[in-house]
Amino acid sequence: MYSVGKIYIRTLPTPPTPGDLNIHHPTSDPLRLFKEDEIATSAPYFDRATELGFPLLNTPGVFTRFAMSLIGRPSVIDLAFACPLLAPYFSEWSDPLPSTGSDHVPILLHFEAPLFRAPPPSPNWALSDWTAIEDSLKATVIAPPPPIPTTRSLDIWFKTNLDRVTAQFAMHTTLKWVTYRSKPWWTDLLSILRRANNSALRSSKRDRHDPSLLASARAARSAYFKAIKRAKREHWSCFLASATPQSVWTAKKFAVRRPPPRFPELPGAKTPRELNKALLDHFFPGEPPRPWDTILLPFADCQDLEAEEVRRALARSSLSSAPGPDMPPNSVWKRVHRVAPHIILDLLAPLVAYGSHPLTLKRADGIVLDKPGKPSYNSPSSFKVIVLLQTCSKILERIMNSRLSCMARAWGLMNQHQCGSLAGLSASDATTTLTHEVRTLQMAQRKVSTLFLDIKGGFDNINASSLCGMLKAKGVNPYLVAWTRSFLSGRARRLLYQGSPKIFAPVSVGTPQGSPVSPLLFVIYVSRLQSEIPLGLTLSYVDDFGLTASSTSYRCNIQILQRQYARLKARGARLGVSFSIPKMELIHWRTNRDRGPISHPQIHLDGSVFKPKDGVRWLG
Numbered sequence: 001m002y003s004v005g006k007i008y009i010r011t012l013p014t015p016p017t018p019g020d021l022n023i024h025h026p027t028s029d030p031l032r033l034f035k036e037d038e039i040a041t042s043a044p045y046f047d048r049a050t051e052l053g054f055p056l057l058n059t060p061g062v063f064t065r066f067a068m069s070l071i072g073r074p075s076v077i078d079l080a081f082a083c084p085l086l087a088p089y090f091s092e093w094s095d096p097l098p099s100t101g102s103d104h105v106p107i108l109l110h111f112e113a114p115l116f117r118a119p120p121p122s123p124n125w126a127l128s129d130w131t132a133i134e135d136s137l138k139a140t141v142i143a144p145p146p147p148i149p150t151t152r153s154l155d156i157w158f159k160t161n162l163d164r165v166t167a168q169f170a171m172h173t174t175l176k177w178v179t180y181r182s183k184p185w186w187t188d189l190l191s192i193l194r195r196a197n198n199s200a201l202r203s204s205k206r207d208r209h210d211p212s213l214l215a216s217a218r219a220a221r222s223a224y225f226k227a228i229k230r231a232k233r234e235h236w237s238c239f240l241a242s243a244t245p246q247s248v249w250t251a252k253k254f255a256v257r258r259p260p261p262r263f264p265e266l267p268g269a270k271t272p273r274e275l276n277k278a279l280l281d282h283f284f285p286g287e288p289p290r291p292w293d294t295i296l297l298p299f300a301d302c303q304d305l306e307a308e309e310v311r312r313a314l315a316r317s318s319l320s321s322a323p324g325p326d327m328p329p330n331s332v333w334k335r336v337h338r339v340a341p342h343i344i345l346d347l348l349a350p351l352v353a354y355g356s357h358p359l360t361l362k363r364a365d366g367i368v369l370d371k372p373g374k375p376s377y378n379s380p381s382s383f384k385v386i387v388l389l390q391t392c393s394k395i396l397e398r399i400m401n402s403r404l405s406c407m408a409r410a411w412g413l414m415n416q417h418q419c420g421s422l423a424g425l426s427a428s429d430a431t432t433t434l435t436h437e438v439r440t441l442q443m444a445q446r447k448v449s450t451l452f453l454d455i456k457g458g459f460d461n462i463n464a465s466s467l468c469g470m471l472k473a474k475g476v477n478p479y480l481v482a483w484t485r486s487f488l489s490g491r492a493r494r495l496l497y498q499g500s501p502k503i504f505a506p507v508s509v510g511t512p513q514g515s516p517v518s519p520l521l522f523v524i525y526v527s528r529l530q531s532e533i534p535l536g537l538t539l540s541y542v543d544d545f546g547l548t549a550s551s552t553s554y555r556c557n558i559q560i561l562q563r564q565y566a567r568l569k570a571r572g573a574r575l576g577v578s579f580s581i582p583k584m585e586l587i588h589w590r591t592n593r594d595r596g597p598i599s600h601p602q603i604h605l606d607g608s609v610f611k612p613k614d615g616v617r618w619l620g
Helices: 035-053 131-137 151-171 189-207 211-241 248-255 272-283 309-316 330-339 341-354 392-409 428-444 463-472 478-488 518-525 552-577
Strands: 002-004 007-009 090-094 108-111 363-370 383-388 447-456 491-496 504-505 537-542 546-553 585-589 603-607 609-610
Touching: 131 151, 131 330, 151 341, 189 211, 248 491, 272 383, 272 491, 309 330, 309 341, 309 392, 330 341, 330 392, 341 392, 341 478, 392 478, 392 518, 428 447, 428 537, 428 546, 447 552, 463 478, 546 552, 552 585, 552 603
Parallel strands: 363 491
Antiparallel strands: 002 007, 090 108, 363 383, 447 546, 447 585, 491 504, 537 546, 603 609
């Protein structure tokens, strides 16, 4: 505990500072002229607060101390900080009260008191009684869908049968009560030692004049805390010994402490609901259309869903993937398919036949994460949203992605210079193609330059009607077009961050980032951006584009790249996508044989000047 002025703050240990703690800093009082010793005294506290994510609640420049003598000057020394967990509930800071007799003005801090509840219990899937579950699953029969279904009746049918299946998991699975005191390294021995420590402590307090009881309490306390250290050390050693190439990054995360996640602080958004609405308006703009209850007819050209397709989709599912609102992880569905393959097949086959994605599977959680290295975090563009979809939905999406990818190659849905989202087209193919093209042009004694671009927003800008029109024009099977339209429309998303209201809100545009089929849909959507460059190359990997131009000089390359960017920008405007200005990078390629003077012509795009770099980091 340490005080700043008269406000007490609890945080981690801070650097020692001589003198009192009535500190002055430019953050709280920007109009004051500071001495070097004042800056040196206050800087460690403000730096530590910034590092831990503690925002300053004071209004900068509003005085909180008025000297009682006429020669003294007012200042800002009564400071209030809030931890990241409490900051979302802060609503107002004011100083309307008169002085209490000292030279400090009382401060009023207004908080919207949250309703603190323990996290709800979650199923402990590792302790499920699969003997009972398997017998129940084998006897489960999925009822057929309605003979002439509508979008609403098919959704009700799917949700009813899905709830029947998931209820069997919950019935034979114990609950895991996660509390703030849950410790993975805790053992039964520590429970025994803790009871012995508490008993010895109570005995020593009842008879304070008995030295033997005091010595016994000290010994019990020492044994208890030594056992805690030993248990932590053994748990960490076991965790490192069993680390896999996938979990080694988790070990690094534990070893190197990361700063707490930043809380979005947006201008004009003071309450949690206002902040939630501001984030939704930025990432998912527009009013979503009202869903219609239409009659569904089976498609004659639809290929029947087979158990082998489901098996291949589950084989590509990661066991460590975070589940969405439905909770059952991929490991549960894999075991269900091994025990009773008819369950998932009977659930998903009607959805494929009717080209429909039920509303039940369109509800997803969006995790709001801060982008590292941003100069300011008072804008929604400094954050990103990672969508956690329901695991059952991902099974269907992988099946449709596999079918659509086969047609993408056969029907030319993608440009030949697009990489990613298809098997056999990885980031290494994109970089190999770029380096091969550059070296080929250099062997022809030409100067080569490349402009790297990144689409702003990416997946959040896909328009369902435009994409389905493109698929239909290319001759894609109607059931795939209908499923794509159903998958992209009528979605609902719930943003999760510290203090979020956790309200599902409708989404009008975009495809969820985290879906197995989203990268392929995005690549097909932006395929119209590709254009031919004479003696050059337009290369893309999902949302990363590279424009390569060659000529007799680098200055001519700049002119070519400016024209190509103008064309690319105009085509993107028709699709509703734009390019991120801060992420643009320019490079002039040189060889070891270049003996001439180094030329660094710059490129002017959208009112910004981009200098060429000696090296760029592309595709991670």
